[in-house]
Amino acid sequence: MSDQDYIIAPSILASDFANLGDEVRNVLDAGADWVHFDVMDNHYVPNLTIGPMVCKALRDFGIKEFIDVHLMIDPVDELAQSFIQAGADLISFHPEASKHIHRSIHAIKDKGCKAGLVFNPATSLSALENVLDDIDLVLIMSVNPGFGGQSFIYSSLDKIAQVREMIDSSEKDIRLEVDGGINKETIGLASKAGADTFVAGSAIFNTENYEQTISELRSKIV
Numbered sequence: 438m439s440d441q442d443y444i445i446a447p448s449i450l451a452s453d454f455a456n457l458g459d460e461v462r463n464v465l466d467a468g469a470d471w472v473h474f475d476v477m478d479n480h481y482v483p484n485l486t487i488g489p490m491v492c493k494a495l496r497d498f499g500i501k502e503f504i505d506v507h508l509m510i511d512p513v514d515e516l517a518q519s520f521i522q523a524g525a526d527l528i529s530f531h532p533e534a535s536k537h538i539h540r541s542i543h544a545i546k547d548k549g550c551k552a553g554l555v556f557n558p559a560t561s562l563s564a565l566e567n568v569l570d571d572i573d574l575v576l577i578m579s580v581n582p583g584f585g586g587q588s589f590i591y592s593s594l595d596k597i598a599q600v601r602e603m604i605d606s607s608e609k610d611i612r613l614e615v616d617g618g619i620n621k622e623t624i625g626l627a628s629k630a631g632a633d634t635f636v637a638g639s640a641i642f643n644t645e646n647y648e649q650t651i652s653e654l655r656s657k658i659v
């Protein structure tokens with residue numbers, strides 16, 4: 438789905454929301470590949486963030502790069518369609534937030550958008566077995582969803598390795614993304630376990646020089 442071996446996707450959750458357009462432009466100009474867009478509904482997770490209007494506002498502002506929407510919402514389907522209208526390139530959702538996972542995936546894909554499934558630290562990968570061939574990305578959470586700035590949960594490394602095996606044996610073009618607590622220490626471990634797409638929020642936006650931080654993160658990928 439992307440020719441690049443490794444993707445860095447800054448989570449705008451940690452950016453300055455009062456200055457969002459410039460923050461996104463700056464982080465992309467500093468070498469980031471994707472924009473990771475965290476959507477929280479104060480129901481599936483205990484926090485509330487941004488919706489499709491903000492995604493459209495970024496498009497209207499002139500952001501043309503890949504927008505990776507991570508839905509932490511229940512239900513999924515209606516807002517997923519709104520995000521497609523708003524210009525999302527990929528929409529991921531948590532399988533436990535959809536009653537009909539296969540239908541939710543194809544409702545996204547039928548509109549020409551890419552689809553991903555997200556697994557929390559304690560969520561089993563069983564939902565993946567029947568739909569791996571239908572999706573473009575698997576996202577493994579290395580924190581419990583809801584907040585930025587949490588510590589990496591090391592048991593997610595085994596899960597990443599498990600999904601890496603599943604993807605490799607499927608021989609499909611599926612990206613393996615990791616999200617939560619990614620920093621200069623943990624990015625190498627996650628890449629060694631098999632991740633190829635790395636979300637980082639506070640590790641990037643809480644630094645002064647985005648370009649330097651992104652290139653340091655990239656240099657730790659093995």
Ligand code: DX5
Pocket residue numbers: 448450451473475507580581582583584585586587616617618619636637638639640
């Ligand atoms: C957590 C979000 C993450 C979060 C990552 O629910 O899905 O994308 O912003 O933030 P850091 O990188 O600070 O852990």
Ligand code: ZN
Pocket residue numbers: 448473474475507616636
């Ligand atoms: Zn996220």
